[in-house]
Amino acid sequence: MTVDNEKYIRLEKLLQEWADEDVIVAFSGGVDSGLLLKAACNAAAGRGTDVHAVTVMTRLHPRSDLAAAKKVAQETGAIHHVLEIDELGEAGISNNPVDRCYRCKKSIFHKITVLAEELGIRRILEGTNEDDLHEYRPGLKALTELGILSPLAQCGITKREVRELAAHYGISVAERPSSPCLATRLPYGTHITYDRLRMIEEGEALIRKMGFYNVRLRLHDGIARIEVDAEDIPELARRREEATGQLRQLGFSYITVDLEGFRSGSMDEGLQKQGGEHYDD
Numbered sequence: 355m356t357v358d359n360e361k362y363i364r365l366e367k368l369l370q371e372w373a374d375e376d377v378i379v380a381f382s383g384g385v386d387s388g389l390l391l392k393a394a395c396n397a398a399a400g401r402g403t404d405v406h407a408v409t410v411m412t413r414l415h416p417r418s419d420l421a422a423a424k425k426v427a428q429e430t431g432a433i434h435h436v437l438e439i440d441e442l443g444e445a446g447i448s449n450n451p452v453d454r455c456y457r458c459k460k461s462i463f464h465k466i467t468v469l470a471e472e473l474g475i476r477r478i479l480e481g482t483n484e485d486d487l488h489e490y491r492p493g494l495k496a497l498t499e500l501g502i503l504s505p506l507a508q509c510g511i512t513k514r515e516v517r518e519l520a521a522h523y524g525i526s527v528a529e530r531p532s533s534p535c536l537a538t539r540l541p542y543g544t545h546i547t548y549d550r551l552r553m554i555e556e557g558e559a560l561i562r563k564m565g566f567y568n569v570r571l572r573l574h575d576g577i578a579r580i581e582v583d584a585e586d587i588p589e590l591a592r593r594r595e596e597a598t599g600q601l602r603q604l605g606f607s608y609i610t611v612d613l614e615g616f617r618s619g620s621m622d623e624g625l626q627k628q629g630g631e632h633y634d635d
Contacts, residue, residue, distance in 0.1 A: 373403055393505075410466070411439070590611055
């Protein structure tokens, strides 16, 4: 393991300082919050305090996220809560505004703070890491406004180090690819419907089942733009009939492969050329 040990010692000490009281970990089922949940449970062990993992069930994220979250919560011994939210109705994002991420984060964490008040818990933790701080992520503003704590970022732990630590501690989601909000697959200003999101989710799942790791299926009107890692493009092209046949069954009319390959924030490239900021994955 090549993780900077001082960083993890700092994280352990920080969580131990808070372990005299119950804490909430906002837990998506991903590797960042999975590592944080494991570390928080380790700190609470023997203190007689509880760690509450709160997963927000949202139709803007793949359904597999909830199954992964339940598994890790059980592995760590956390008390698991599942909250339901309808972002399109509650967060005001049905037209996919540029500040969608901020609105969603504010709505989701407001709901978690209400639960925290009901449970008498003062501290809510979430899994932003050091690398996230160096990208433009408008949702971070919502975390600051609501007083949410980000211990991984506070201790300077990077995404690579998160994955190495998660593997070291045997967390089942250590190798799970990132799974950002499905609305990131649609251009800003596009009307979001749950039917479109499920279509995208099922399309990405099909391509992953073909053996591709990083997959994004961006939907531009009736055109599906597939991103996979650049080195995987020849293999996807070789299996194009298999891929297009399955995607057409889901309702996609025109199917393309992005020759630049997988990259975070490709829906933001037009904004960047106009002097805008990076918003999404």
